[in-house]
Amino acid sequence: MQPVSLFWRIFALNAVVLGTATALLLWAPVTVSVPVVLTEAVVLVAGLAVMLVANAALLRLGLAPLDRLTKLMTTVDLLRPGQRLPASGGGEVAEVMRTFNAMLERLEQERATSSAQALLAQEAERRRIAQELHDEVGQTMTAILLGLKRAADDAPAPLRQELHEVQEITRESLDEIRRLVRRLRPGVLDDLGLVSALTSLTEDFATHTGLQVTRRFDTELPALAPETELVVYRVAQESLTNVARHANGRRVTLALRHTDDSVVLTVTDDGSGIKAPREGAGIRGMRERALLIGGSLEITPAPRTGTRVQLTAPVSRKSSDHA
Incomplete structure (x- = not known):
């Protein structure tokens, strides 16, 4: 069976409302005088109000799926996967929802793939930087510490104190570099x-x-x-x-x-x-x-x-x- 398009469904809703109003006018024992009597005007205005309310309610019911679609489109977050809309039945609205759900599925998969690649690249870069800090900067500062120790042992007393202070600053900097290396790439995670x-x-x-x-x-x-x-x-x-x-x-x-x-x-x-x-x-x-x-x-x-x-x-x- 060919599904009914959204245009014809809205047209049918309006036709039902207008047809009902016409039938009531034809069969109701009400006439319109010239000039219009107050009671007749009240009846006509009340009938118009009923038609508008009925039309609004039917349109709200018919367009409710589009409202749900709009709300999800404005709040969807790809980092919270699984957000989908029910898309049962036929027609244009159901087809739009199925298409939107399929788009979300594709975007979530693409986001997961790209995120995985980015995170793996980030971990590889962290590993490289940690290795360079450990092998190059760490070893260089260790050599500086040893040189400072030898210089302090042979230096006169006034200079020895200053060298000890520089040695302590260098040791603290080396400890900080080691801490950064552990944060960048926790070796204990691989080892223990x-x-x-x-x-x-x-x-x-x-x-x-x-x-x-x-x-x-x-x-x-x-x-x-x-x-x-x-x-x-x-x-x-x-x-x-x-x-x-x-x-x-x-x-x-x-x-x-x-x-x-x-x-x-x-x-x-x-x-x-x-x-x-x-x-x-x-x-x-x-x-x-x-x-x-x-x-x-x-x-x-x-x-x-x-x-x-x-x-x-x-x-x-x-x-x-x-x-």
Whole structure:
């Protein structure tokens, strides 16, 4: 059966309203005098009002799918996939909705592919920079420290004190470079695994911010794919950075637990809290990383005060069997 176009459906709605009004005028025992009597004018105005209301209601019903489409088009976010419109039946409106859903599907796939390529390139660049800092700058500053030590041992007392001060400044700079290298590419993640990497991350965070950090890790966590471990680590890193910059809190809890088919990372602080998370570059970056591994990210107010960031990362059947 050929579907009825939107034009003919609207035409039919108006025809029904006008035909009903005409029938009422023909059969109603009402005549129009010249000049018009007040009661006749009241009846005509009331009839016109009924026609307008009925026409508006029918048009609203017929165009409601387009209103839903317009609303979704203005609010859709590719970082929150799965937003679709029901597109049952035939006709032009249903076809437009199916086309829009297909477009969203294609855009989400293209966004996921491009995000994955960008994040992989970003990690490769971080690895390269970390390697250069470690091999070139770090070794150079280590050599400078050794030279300063030898010079201080042979220098007279007044100069020896100044050399010791320069040596201490150089050592602090070397420690800062090593900390930057760990942030750029956490070697402990590759060598000792996710739990050790998160432990090192939180200890370093507590040392440099003065905040109290509580860790809660399940005793038996499944083996995760390397890209999943990296995403969990990066989300934890960004969450702690946001706590230090914006939360104004004193305590942070980092938890990692295992559900039936996923690993859940939760970072909760006792800071000022949020009413609605600002979708800055950091938060959107975390969402993109979550989508990269087929996970999800939720940012909500904590039960009492503060903010809770929760990443749900799926565990592949292969990894679970291996564990």
